[in-house]
Amino acid sequence: MINxxxxxxxLKNTYRVNGxxxxxxxxxxxxxxxxxxxxxxxxxxxxxGILSALWEVIxxxxxxxxxxxxxxxxxxxICEDTLLPEGGVFLHMLFFLTAAGALMNTxxxxxxxxxxxxxxxxxxxxxxxxLTNYGYTVLKVIxxxxxxxxxxxxxxSVPLWLCMLIPVFIAAMxxxxxxxxxLIYEKSGKTFNENGPSAVIWIxxxxxxxxxxxxxxxxxIIPRPVLLTxxxxxxxxxxxxxMKIIRFGSYRExxxxxxxxxxxxxxxxxxxxxxxxxxxxSAKGDISSSRTGFEYFNDLFIKRHRRILxxxxxxxxxxxxxxxxxxxxxxxxxxxxxxDVNDLLMVYLPYFVFIMYAINRGIGFTQALxxxxxxxMLTYSFYKQPKSILRLFVIRLRxxxxxxxxxxxxxxxxxxxxxxVSGGTDNPLNxxxxxxxxxxxxxFFSVHHLTMYYLLQPYNAGLEMKSGxxxxxxxxxxxxxxxxxxxxxxxxxxxxxxxxxxxxxxxxASVLIYKLAPRTFRLRT
Numbered sequence: 062m063i064n065x066x067x068x069x070x071x072l073k074n075t076y077r078v079n080g081x082x083x084x085x086x087x088x089x090x091x092x093x094x095x096x097x098x099x100x101x102x103x104x105x106x107x108x109x110g111i112l113s114a115l116w117e118v119i120x121x122x123x124x125x126x127x128x129x130x131x132x133x134x135x136x137x138x139i140c141e142d143t144l145l146p147e148g149g150v151f152l153h154m155l156f157f158l159t160a161a162g163a164l165m166n167t168x169x170x171x172x173x174x175x176x177x178x179x180x181x182x183x184x185x186x187x188x189x190x191x192l193t194n195y196g197y198t199v200l201k202v203i204x205x206x207x208x209x210x211x212x213x214x215x216x217x218s219v220p221l222w223l224c225m226l227i228p229v230f231i232a233a234m235x236x237x238x239x240x241x242x243x244l245i246y247e248k249s250g251k252t253f254n255e256n257g258p259s260a261v262i263w264i265x266x267x268x269x270x271x272x273x274x275x276x277x278x279x280x281x282i283i284p285r286p287v288l289l290t291x292x293x294x295x296x297x298x299x300x301x302x303x304m305k306i307i308r309f310g311s312y313r314e315x316x317x318x319x320x321x322x323x324x325x326x327x328x329x330x331x332x333x334x335x336x337x338x339x340x341x342x343s344a345k346g347d348i349s350s351s352r353t354g355f356e357y358f359n360d361l362f363i364k365r366h367r368r369i370l371x372x373x374x375x376x377x378x379x380x381x382x383x384x385x386x387x388x389x390x391x392x393x394x395x396x397x398x399x400x401d402v403n404d405l406l407m408v409y410l411p412y413f414v415f416i417m418y419a420i421n422r423g424i425g426f427t428q429a430l431x432x433x434x435x436x437x438m439l440t441y442s443f444y445k446q447p448k449s450i451l452r453l454f455v456i457r458l459r460x461x462x463x464x465x466x467x468x469x470x471x472x473x474x475x476x477x478x479x480x481x482v483s484g485g486t487d488n489p490l491n492x493x494x495x496x497x498x499x500x501x502x503x504x505f506f507s508v509h510h511l512t513m514y515y516l517l518q519p520y521n522a523g524l525e526m527k528s529g530x531x532x533x534x535x536x537x538x539x540x541x542x543x544x545x546x547x548x549x550x551x552x553x554x555x556x557x558x559x560x561x562x563x564x565x566x567x568x569x570a571s572v573l574i575y576k577l578a579p580r581t582f583r584l585r586t
Contacts, residue, residue, distance in 0.1 A: 121205040129209040132158065136217060139277045147217040153282040155227065156292065157273030161266045163234040168198040169306075170242060170253045172323035180316050187313035195306065199236065203228040223289075230292045233299025240302030243309050252319045355449070359456045362434055369429050370422070370464055377420050377468040385475030393482045403483040406476060407491075410498065410552045413472070414545035414559075417502040418538070420468055423510025426461045431520050439584050450578045451571065454515060461507045469503035470496065491553055498556035501563040508563075509538070512570040515578045521585040528585065 136150045169191070179185045206228035214224035242253045253259075258266070276282065283291075350360040363370065392402050438444045473496035480486055480495065513535070519528035 121201045122208065125205040125209040126212075129206075129213045133213040133216065135274065143277070143280050145277060145280065145282055148219045149282050149285055150277045151214065151217045151219060152223075152285060152288050153277055154273045156283070156288050157269045159231050159234050161269035161273070163231075163238040164262055164266055164269075165258060166255055167235050167239040167242065168202075169195055169239045170319065171255045172320050176316060177320045177324075180313060181320060187316055188310065191312045191316075192307065195239075199232045202232045202235065206231055226292075226296075230296055233296040233302075236299040236302045236306065237295060240305040243305060243315075246315055247309075247311070252315060252322065254319060254323055256323065355453050355456055359453065359460065362430075363460055366429055366433065370426060370460075373425070374422055374464045374467060378471055381468045381471040381475070385471060385478065388475065389478050389482055392479060399483040402479060403486075406480050406483065406495075407486070407552050408549040410476075410495070410555050410559075411545040411548040411550050413476075413499060414502060415542040416472070417469060417499065418506055418542040420465075421503065421506040421510065422464055423461060423507050426457075426464065427510055427514035430457070430514070431518075436520065436584065439582070445579050445582060447575055447579050450515065450582060451575045454511065454574050454578070455571070458508060458511055461511060462504055465503045465507050466500060469500050473497070473499035488553060491556075494553055494556035498559045501560045505559075505563040505566055508567050508570050512574065515574050516581050518582050518585065 132151065132154050135154060136147055139145065139150055140147050176190075179190050180187045207225070210224045210227045211221075214227070215221070245251055245253075350357050350364070352360050392399055443449060476495040476499065477492040480492060486492070513531060517528050517531040517534065519531035
């Protein structure tokens with residue numbers, strides 16, 4: 062058994078290490094300096110192995126600390142509005158949320174790649190592989206929850222002995238649910254996929270979540286003796302369930318069905334996405350263009366994909382018009398709010414960075430470009446020449462800006478109108494700053510998304526996203542935009558800076574596209 066665990070752990074670690082090296086190779090410039098032979102280089106594999114080991118330690122404790130901190134702050138919020146004891150609310154929430162979490166994540170029914178490699182491709186003994194890895198995962202659950210429960214439990218006056226038993230209760234709940242799923246498989250042949258819970262599981266989870274969070278909010282919690290009795294019964298059931306898990310003899314057949322079904326579902330989803338995308342493409346034979354060269358090529362694409370590219374933008378514009386009219390009418394009809402609205406407008410322009418990021422159609426535009434055009438055209442060498450790339454980039458940028466500008470102009474004009482009806486401003490340039498800066502933010506995100514697409518082209522021929530760098534940059538962009546929501550800066554100063562930054566970014570993006578895109582704009586493997 063120990064040897065099986067070491068082999069499986071080595072396999073999982075190798076998969077993770079190779080994933081880290083793959084991500085490093087996807088970073089522009091750095092990827093060119095790292096040859097494929099590095100997958101066998103001992104030094105880099107040792108470095109990646111250290112990162113993998115650190116991730117193993119971090120994943121053992123970090124998620125549990127975050128989970129318990131959310132419960133802790135939830136308890137604080139509830140107890141501010143009720144007379145319920147903090148310790149009682151903590152135990153009540155923990156009991157029901159643990160039950161919900163056990164249904165969603167048993168650690169046994171996750172169709173991960175390492176299971177496929179080990180049990181299907183390498184034909185390892187499925188039972189020994191499952192038991193050793195599941196035992197290791199349960200041990201990580203208990204060890205990982207101990208410091209988190211001790212920290213937040215003691216802060217909420219939960220007895221020490223009870224804090225030490227809570228991690229055992231959490232592991233027992235997961236074991237009990239896993240054994241129940243095994244029994245269902247034996248009786249009916251039905252398998253479970255943690256990545257795609259059924260509607261029944263979702264309903265039960267929502268009910269448990271409501272019982273855990275809503276009941277305390279309205280002033281009711283399960284008495285501690287009842288909770289302790291139920292927890293003790295769950296621990297006893299978990300111990301008995303371990304016997305079922307150990308004696309179950311059809312792990313290979315079960316996992317073959319789970320893994321095969323999961324892979325077929327992924328392929329079906331990809332096919333469905335592609336079919337849905339193609340269904341929006343106009344197949345009319347009378348679509349034509351009087352333009353030539355790349356202008357002709359792009360003009361046909363825009364006309365045939367008008368439903369994909371323009372429909373949501375026009376809907377956003379209509380919604381923005383309604384919201385602006387309602388806001389202007391509300392401020393005009395209620396003079397008592399005009400001063401407050403005026404003060405907010407003069408410092409809240411940074412807030413609209415996140416709003417313009419959220420409504421920008423850049424990601425949808427680039428997805429349509431790849432799925433319905435570039436994934437075929439990238440097989441031709443002329444399509445990846447520097448001048449061709451820059452020319453088509455500029456043409457596409459012009460069209461994506463056209464798509465994103467209508468709601469931006471409505472928002473900018475609406476803010477200027479709100480400023481006027483709420484009392485106006487001593488500096489008339491502020492009216493223009495609202496319109497121009499909002500438009501500049503829209504243009505910036507249009508440029509940004511298209512630049513990311515050309516420099517980090519994330520898709521392979523199967524329409525799967527394969528670029529870790531693209532995901533990281535997208536995440537950084539999201540958090541940066543979210544951070545702007547917390548800023549309060551003078552409208553005129555921020556608006557001018559936003560406009561200048563947009564112009565500078567467009568220039569830099571064009572240079573980078575010309576210099577780097579011939580190497581980065583390619584199909585991923």
